Amino acid sequence: MQLVINTLLRFRNSILYLILLGISLLFLSNKSDFHQYKLEKYGLYLSGGIYNFFSDISDYFDLKKVNLRLSKENSTLKFLELKSQALPLYKDKIIKAGRFPFQVKTVKIIKNSFQNQRNYLILDQGSKIGIRPEMAVISSQGILGIVKSVSEHYSSIISVLHLDLKINVRLKNKSAFGSLVWKGKDPKKFSLEDIILSSDVKVGDTLITGGMSSYFPLGIPVGQISKVETSSENGYFKISVELFKDPSQVNYAYVIENQDIEELKKLKLGVSQ
Amino acid sequence: MNSYILKTVVFFLSLVVLQVFIFNHINFLGGINPMLYLLFLINFRFDQDQTFFILLGFLLGFSIDLLSQTGGAHTIAALSISFLRPFIIRYSFGVIAETPKSFQSSPKTLNRLVFLFFTISIHHLIYFIFVYFSWDALSLILKNTFLSSIFSLILVILINSLYRTKQ
Structure with missing residues (x-):
């Protein structure tokens, strides 16, 4: 605990700087639509990466289900395809x-x-x-x-x-x-x-x-x-x-x-x- | 000490007012405005507590941003420069910041120039980066930083020398 407090005190300037920087960025984004848009873009870039990561993980665990569904879909499609090949629509020969x-x-x-x-x-x-x-x-x-x-x-x-x-x-x-x-x-x-x-x-x-x-x-x-x-x-x-x-x-x-x-x-x- | 605080407060307020109502409207050569509120961050005593100084820098930029209806660019630039000042001092004078304040009255001219140059150009660079906030405008950022820095540097040196001779 003492160590944590000491570290905090040692880096108090950097911490204060970062906090105030965050406040000013917030201020900046609230004042100007352009900056807001830009910051949102960077934010999206970040959160997009994170979401992508989690989606990759959940994709992985869903793979079995997905495969099953896919093969089902494929089989129905193949069936349709075959059906369309011999479609009774072509009545005449x-x-x-x-x-x-x-x-x-x-x-x-x-x-x-x-x-x-x-x-x-x-x-x-x-x-x-x-x-x-x-x-x-x-x-x-x-x-x-x-x-x-x-x-x-x-x-x-x-x-x-x-x-x-x-x-x-x-x-x-x-x-x-x-x-x-x-x-x-x-x-x-x-x-x-x-x-x-x-x-x-x-x-x-x-x-x-x-x-x-x-x-x-x-x-x-x-x-x-x-x-x-x-x-x-x-x-x-x-x-x-x-x-x-x-x-x-x-x-x-x-x-x-x-x-x-x-x-x-x-x-x-x-x-x- | 009390007179020092009073002086600092008056200095702070007058710089904010001057910057917002006069120096932001000079538009020299089409749009170059000196940022003389940097005088505060430059002339603030070296031996004071840095945490307090960072807060002051934030406040300075924030009040200018508020009064001149700009985004947060002044705030970020002033805040960053107040955070970076010890490093700049260490680099330009080659000693740690906690030297006695008599140091300030008789520095070597070259060291002082280096200090001014770094403070002003870093501040202007950060300021213009946040004004344009796009990599496409890089050449514009550098051009504006260069021209405005020269303008500010000349004015800061002039005003500081006047101030000193008065003393």
Whole structure:
């Protein structure tokens, strides 16, 4: 005890200095937003490191659970994949079963924003495992977005929660195509646009990806129609869609590579010329 | 001793007032302001208790920050310099601080200059670092430190020599 007091007395100047320095920094940050922002940034840097450490530890102890869940997810995905390969949607025998040009890679989402009007995701894998721009990203129960840019170990994704992104979808039981657009508020609430209205649309109809964009393969379940309103003035339908899975609540994703994309691009180029 | 305390208090207050209302508005060559409140931290007796001195330095910077509506840069700079003063003294005079106060009246000129130079430039450097608070402004910080330090140094030397001749 005596030792502690002696040490305290010996270093009283340094201690006093540090305390007063802390007070002045507090004062500084209260007075100026700029300094507050800067100090918060350094604070975040520190606390981020600490949180990362603890999250690493808890991740480690959750590994078994995570692995189990992952393998479960993988198996359902594989099942879906196989199902989509032999999808009964191809009623006529125009496309022969057996060739399915899409490949799947498992990735982890490390940042998922959903509060803005134009949201982005960041994945923990990049060009090293073969992710390239314009690949599709799906979760175990629905779609997530399209790869925008790629670095060696990370890639950024335009989320489906992005007002400018339109996704080609169709009804599961009828071949009526439309575009899925986010409404901008609730991450599960979308609206269906550009749909050809010769077909009757009912609440509860399931929507799947349309396979026309060459990003997403045909037949990934996306969501179901939650509301159909006829607006009396112009005769158009207002169709609301609810996703099966909230895209903001996803931790793992699958990147889908269309191996035919170069071929398709060449073809499109040839058509436009 | 009592007259010394009174003198110190008057010196302190007048420096705060002068700094806030006059020296902060000189804007020489577009924006260089001398920081003459450093006179207090420079001329404070070397043989006093340092804990007390740190508190005074904090108070000095704090009152200037409060009155001139600036952030906490003056406080941090003045506080740091009052904390660092024994080291600067030791470095520039080559002796420990607890020498008799008669020492102050007849120091070697070069030693005294070194002491002034270090005190002022370190203070200004800390001050401008906290004003800009960004590594991108490093060149601006160094430039401002350099120019303002020269300005302050000249004024401090002038005022100190005047003060001494009066005595």
